[in-house]
Amino acid sequence: MARLDTREKLSILADAAKYDASCASSGSSKRDSRGGTGVGSTEGMGICHAYAPDGRCISLLKILLTNSCIFDCHYCINRKSSNVRRARFTVEEVVQLTLNFYKRNYIEGLFLSSGIIKSSNYTMEQMVEVARQLRDVHDFRGYIHLKTIPDADPELVHQAGLYADRVSINVELPTRQGLTRLAPEKDEKRIETAMRNTKSDIADNKDARKKYRSAPRYAPGGQSTQMIVGADDANDGAIVTKARSLYDRFSLRRVYYSAFSPIPEPSAVLPLKRPPLMREHRLYQSDWLMRFYGFKPQEVVAATDEKGMLPLDIDPKLAWALKFRESFPVDVNRATKEELLRVPGLGTKAVGRILSSRRFRTLRLDDVARLTVSVKKVRPFIITSDWRPTLLTDRADLKALIAPPAAQLDLFAHHGPKAA
Ligand code: SF4
Numbered sequence: 001m002a003r004l005d006t007r008e009k010l011s012i013l014a015d016a017a018k019y020d021a022s023c024a025s026s027g028s029s030k031r032d033s034r035g036g037t038g039v040g041s042t043e044g045m046g047i048c049h050a051y052a053p054d055g056r057c058i059s060l061l062k063i064l065l066t067n068s069c070i071f072d073c074h075y076c077i078n079r080k081s082s083n084v085r086r087a088r089f090t091v092e093e094v095v096q097l098t099l100n101f102y103k104r105n106y107i108e109g110l111f112l113s114s115g116i117i118k119s120s121n122y123t124m125e126q127m128v129e130v131a132r133q134l135r136d137v138h139d140f141r142g143y144i145h146l147k148t149i150p151d152a153d154p155e156l157v158h159q160a161g162l163y164a165d166r167v168s169i170n171v172e173l174p175t176r177q178g179l180t181r182l183a184p185e186k187d188e189k190r191i192e193t194a195m196r197n198t199k200s201d202i203a204d205n206k207d208a209r210k211k212y213r214s215a216p217r218y219a220p221g222g223q224s225t226q227m228i229v230g231a232d233d234a235n236d237g238a239i240v241t242k243a244r245s246l247y248d249r250f251s252l253r254r255v256y257y258s259a260f261s262p263i264p265e266p267s268a269v270l271p272l273k274r275p276p277l278m279r280e281h282r283l284y285q286s287d288w289l290m291r292f293y294g295f296k297p298q299e300v301v302a303a304t305d306e307k308g309m310l311p312l313d314i315d316p317k318l319a320w321a322l323k324f325r326e327s328f329p330v331d332v333n334r335a336t337k338e339e340l341l342r343v344p345g346l347g348t349k350a351v352g353r354i355l356s357s358r359r360f361r362t363l364r365l366d367d368v369a370r371l372t373v374s375v376k377k378v379r380p381f382i383i384t385s386d387w388r389p390t391l392l393t394d395r396a397d398l399k400a401l402i403a404p405p406a407a408q409l410d411l412f413a414h415h416g417p418k419a420a
Contacts, residue, residue: 004087010097012087014046016067016078019261020113020147020170020226047107052143052165052221058108060143061101065089065126069115073172073183074267075231075260078115083265088117094130095138102142109143109165110134116149124152124160131163145221150186150194157194161201166221166253169194171246174239178232181269195250198223202251222253229283230275231260235308237301240286244297247290257283282310289317292348293341314403318344321381322399331383332363344402345377377402 004012048062066088067078077084089097094112101107112130117123127146134140146164148157160167169191173179176188198219205218225246229239243255259280262272286303289295295317303320304310311319321328321344330339332354340351350371357363365387369375380389380398395401 006089006093006097009087009089009093010045010063012085013064013067013089014062016064016084017046017062017111017113019077019258020062020111047101048111050111050145052109058143059106060109060111060145061098061107062111063089063094063097063113065094065112065114065123065130066117067115068117070118071116071183071185073186074269075182075228075263077263082263091126091129091133095133098130098134098142099138099140102140107142109145111145111147113147114149120149120151121153121156124149124156128156128159128163131160135163143221148194148198150191154194154197157197158201161198161205161219162216164219164221166224167198167219168224168226169198170226171195171242172226172228173232174227174229174234174242175232178234182231192250195223195225195246195252199250223250224252224254224256225250226256226258228260229257229280231270235304236279236283236286236310237304237308239283240290240300241297243283243287244290255287257287276312278312279310282312282316286310286316289320293317294338295320314399315344317342318377318399318403325398328381329383329389330381332368333358333383333385343378343381345372345374345381347372374402 046061046063047059049057050060050062052058064078066086067084068086068088069076069078069080072080076082094110098107098110102109110130112127114123114127117126127148131144131146134142134144143166144164145166145168146160148160148167148169150157150169157167157169171179171188171191172183172186179186179188202219202222205215208215209217227239227243234242239257243257246252246255257280259275259277260271262270262274266272286295286300289300290297299320300310300316301308303316303323310316314322321342327339327342330343332340337351337355340346340354341348346354350368353371354363354368357367362385365375365379365384368378368382368384372378379387380402383389
């Protein structure tokens with residue numbers, strides 16, 4: 001490996017980290033940090049914006065310890081057989097970079113991932129050491145997100161949670177077959193065992209802190225994972241079902257969906273094109289439907305087409321409503337919270353405000369219009385004191401009447417997930 005100075009390494013290793021969505025990057029318009037103007041630029045030199053577990057938007061230094069790797073995952077630009085420029089930080093370099101950026105207020109924390117150097121254990125040791133030095137030697141109080149390596153010794157993975165606010169373990173692909181084909185050195189069972197251990201470490205720590213307030217915190221931001229979308233042939237139905245199962249079995253805080261990005265000199269087993277970014281967005285919306293709107297995975301699956309794919313031109317909540325029109329119209333003055341949450345165009349905030357306002361007065365269409373971005377979208381699905389949609393939900397052209405114009409679709413491609 002050629003000798004590089006820290007700035008050159010930062011350029012390479014921040015750029016290599018851009019493919020990892022699981023620090024909840026809030027969707028900078030391009031996933032390329034090389035063109036940035038350096039520290040302080042939101043798109044330069046590895047500084048990304050992310051949502052902390054408490055919902056705050058924070059800036060993180062997002063880097064790899066190294067982009068060298070002894071594994072050969074087909075979809076990964078850093079795989080062993082890839083012809084990319086390699087670099088590697090020392091533990092001390094990452095610690096100093098983080099401290100320097102933090103002291104200058106460029107960042108509020110660190111997101112650290114890595115290719116596998118020598119062995120999974122060796123790599124995990126180095127990553128834990130970065131976090132340990134930051135916390136124990138430098139009393140670093142900023143946010144730390146560590147990507148952990150499922151093959152590493154469970155004790156090392158455990159240690160990651162002692163220093164990090166959040167840990168994550170990538171499931172990588174939605175199906176076992178996809179993982180075997182595209183990441184032959186990875187194993188679903190080992191990945192899930194590591195997630196199960198982390199779940200139980202977090203639960204044990206919560207119990208300990210109930211008894212002893214002085215017990216050290218363990219990964220207080222919980223654990224998350226990432227799935228690559230569009231590198232294999234798993235459809236949206238399979239992805240949504242897998243995500244729900246991961247949330248339920250491992251108490252994940254978040255599942256992140258990352259649209260597969262074609263890489264230079266791709267392996268022949270990969271698709272040539274990236275999936276539409278809108279697909280990633282629709283998956284985030286369906287994720288929100290399950291987490292905040294009471295949808296079961298089978299209901300989201302019911303909104304997919306005959307190939308198991310969510311429509312790209314309308315959001316999954318509207319797709320579900322158009323398929324299950326017999327569930328509407330919903331009377332905003334009488335319906336339960338669960339029924340109101342099903343109405344396309346009504347978000348959780350709007351539903352909350354409907355529920356509190358109707359305690360004092362009967363709601364009219366204008367009242368609902370003030371709570372929503374598009375009353376046109378809501379109107380066919382609700383009844384108010386002065387509005388009843390006469391056979392509107394029976395119209396064959398209902399979708400055309402309320403769907404956003406196709407030209408507007410790109411506007412939503414990079415936005416954060418919203419389900420309403
Ligand atoms: S182990 Fe990680 S860095 Fe290495 S090839 Fe696979 S995805 Fe890439």
